[in-house]
Amino acid sequence: MSHWFLISTLLAFLSLDVAAVGQFMVCRPIVVGPLVGWFLGHPDIGLEMGALIELIWIGDLPVGAHLPMDLMMLSGVSVAFACELLGTKYPNEAVMTYALGMTIPLAALSTEVDIFISKFNVRWVHLAQRMALSGHFRTFAWINWFVLLELLIKGFVVAAVSLTLVHFTSGLFFLFTTILNGKVIEGLYYAHWLLLALGCSAVIDLLVEKKTAVYLILSIVTIMGLAIFYHMQGVYLVSIALCVGFALALFYMGKGEKNG
Amino acid sequence: MADEPIVSLNRKDMIFAFLRSFFLQAAWNFERYLSYGVAYVLLPVLKKVYASQEDRSQALSRHLEYFNTHPYMASFVLGAILRMEEEKQQLPKPKQKQKEEEISALKVGMMGPIAAMGDNLFWATIRPYCGLLAVTLVLSSAFQVKGQYWVIPLLFLIVYNVAHVGIRLTGFIQGYRKGDQVVLTLRKYGFQEAIRGLKLASIVLLGVLIVFVNLSELEKEMGLFVLKLTFFTAIVGLFTFALHRKISPSQLFYAVVLFALMLAFWPDLSAPPQMEHFAPSIPAAVVVPAEMKPIKGKS
Numbered sequence: 001m002s003h004w005f006l007i008s009t010l011l012a013f014l015s016l017d018v019a020a021v022g023q024f025m026v027c028r029p030i031v032v033g034p035l036v037g038w039f040l041g042h043p044d045i046g047l048e049m050g051a052l053i054e055l056i057w058i059g060d061l062p063v064g065a066h067l068p069m070d071l072m073m074l075s076g077v078s079v080a081f082a083c084e085l086l087g088t089k090y091p092n093e094a095v096m097t098y099a100l101g102m103t104i105p106l107a108a109l110s111t112e113v114d115i116f117i118s119k120f121n122v123r124w125v126h127l128a129q130r131m132a133l134s135g136h137f138r139t140f141a142w143i144n145w146f147v148l149l150e151l152l153i154k155g156f157v158v159a160a161v162s163l164t165l166v167h168f169t170s171g172l173f174f175l176f177t178t179i180l181n182g183k184v185i186e187g188l189y190y191a192h193w194l195l196l197a198l199g200c201s202a203v204i205d206l207l208v209e210k211k212t213a214v215y216l217i218l219s220i221v222t223i224m225g226l227a228i229f230y231h232m233q234g235v236y237l238v239s240i241a242l243c244v245g246f247a248l249a250l251f252y253m254g255k256g257e258k259n260g
Numbered sequence: 261m262a263d264e265p266i267v268s269l270n271r272k273d274m275i276f277a278f279l280r281s282f283f284l285q286a287a288w289n290f291e292r293y294l295s296y297g298v299a300y301v302l303l304p305v306l307k308k309v310y311a312s313q314e315d316r317s318q319a320l321s322r323h324l325e326y327f328n329t330h331p332y333m334a335s336f337v338l339g340a341i342l343r344m345e346e347e348k349q350q351l352p353k354p355k356q357k358q359k360e361e362e363i364s365a366l367k368v369g370m371m372g373p374i375a376a377m378g379d380n381l382f383w384a385t386i387r388p389y390c391g392l393l394a395v396t397l398v399l400s401s402a403f404q405v406k407g408q409y410w411v412i413p414l415l416f417l418i419v420y421n422v423a424h425v426g427i428r429l430t431g432f433i434q435g436y437r438k439g440d441q442v443v444l445t446l447r448k449y450g451f452q453e454a455i456r457g458l459k460l461a462s463i464v465l466l467g468v469l470i471v472f473v474n475l476s477e478l479e480k481e482m483g484l485f486v487l488k489l490t491f492f493t494a495i496v497g498l499f500t501f502a503l504h505r506k507i508s509p510s511q512l513f514y515a516v517v518l519f520a521l522m523l524a525f526w527p528d529l530s531a532p533p534q535m536e537h538f539a540p541s542i543p544a545a546v547v548v549p550a551e552m553k554p555i556k557g558k559s
Binding site for chain 1: 261282283285286287288289290291292293295296299300303304307308313316321324328332337353377379383384387388390391392393394395396397398399400401407409410412413416417420421424450453454456457458459460461462463464465466467468469470471472473475482491492495496500502503508509510512513514516517519520521522523525546
């Protein structure tokens with residue numbers, strides 16, 4: 001039980017990075033996943049789940065007044081839950097999909113709490129206005145720390161409640177898999193590959209336009225060719241893609257300077 | 261000149277204000293958005309610049325008005341405000357009111373354009389690029405062979421924060437140097453071109469990612485790989501269409517899981533029919549009673 005407490009504390013501190021402090025992106029799934037996984041002895045699972053969550057929700061952006069899904073809570077809680085289920089005989093892909101599916105509603109709930117806090121913060125600002133006009137500058141500055149404490153408590157409570165809830169659904173997982181004779185596991189296993197397709201779609205939806213679709217096709221064909229005919233390994237292919245990408249970026253930036 | 265002594269900001273004030281700018285969104289709310297954050301950043305500077313308590317209160321209250329922009333790009337405005345508040349204090353009293361209006365106009369005028377630029381540059385370009393790079397490296401199994409799982413998240417944080425802190429710092433310094441003219445300098449950084457170039461770089465990386473997702477079959481059989489890639493492309497096309505129609509990723513997640521479960525429970529049509537299903541229809545005469553079976557070794 002002590003590790004649940006420590007994970008909740010860790011997630012509470014990481015939740016400050018989502019919007020309140022710095023936004024250094026320590027709260028992103030690709031960082032939170034391996035961190036929680038490492039804490040529970042499965043950094044590989046954490047990294048894989050973090051990558052999947054990062055990919056699927058890559059297009060959920062905090063633009064204007066929109067608050068996106070709490071991905072920090074989603075990745076932290078789902079990785080912790082998946083690590084709890086990993087000792088079983090079932091494949092990792094199925095366990096990861098199940099853990100993620102169970103945690104999404106809780107992450108949505110966390111977002112709702114964030115919305116409530118953002119509405120509640122209006123009161124803090126009104127108090128700050130009164131303090132500014134009455135010359136209580138020290139109290140004015142302290143409001144910042146009160147709000148951070150409020151967010152810290154929210155992060156801890158939401159993480160602790162979520163971890164407790166998903167812990168109780170682990171029995172459900174074993175019940176399903178026993179009654180339905182492995183078919184559920186098979187389905188969850190297929191779903192993992194389809195979720196990667198969903199992630200790729202999210203990136204396409206965010207970045208690719210009609211004009212730039214040709215670059216994607218060219219990239220796929222070239223990388224496929226290099227992998228098939230030259231038997232190139234993953235790291236080399238990523239390096240080539242990075243170099244080509246940077247060349248394109250520099251070309252466009254140079255073009256902009258010329259026009260400017 | 262004003263009656264009060266002229267106070268100018270030193271490097272320590274600037275560093276302190278810059279560090280406080282990392283708390284800009286702490287009290288983010290649906291009424292005034294970043295207003296408290298701006299006032300919190302400016303508080304030590306205003307306390308130094310304005311000698312009288314009344315002036316400080318007025319200035320701080322002025323900065324609690326509605327302000328909403330991108331938190332990183334806000335540093336351009338914050339730097340400019342620091343400069344203008346410093347200049348305002350050095351003006352004669354009658355001209356100070358005009359300067360106040362100029363400060364408000366700068367905030368109102370700049371928050372929209374830099375928010376759009378920041379959202380597009382950071383949320384829609386740099387962060388997806390860094391995320392995509394990290395995910396591609398995870399799928400390539402680049403740093404997992406020797407258990408170095410921390411390398412990929414660390415790389416993600418370094419690449420992202422070089423751009424993040426770099427632009428924040430540049431914005432703050434340039435804002436302070438140029439004052440209300442900072443809006444004219446924004447164009448020279450070539451953000452639009454950087455967005456375009458980085459989006460293309462991300463698309464190239466996406467190509468690698470798509471090949472990696474299907475690569476396991478490539479090692480086994482070429483035909484199977486092409487078949488899998490074709491199916492994958494069709495599925496990706498369908499999902500992209502759904503996302504384009506504003507169906508959320510969470511809804512699609514459950515749709516995918518449901519579809520996969522249906523596939524798992526779907527009866528295998530190519531398999532031969534199971535005899536036990538047809539057992540009642542087999543005529544009783546066909547079933548040979550045990551006592552009629554020939555006994556081995558006896559004719």
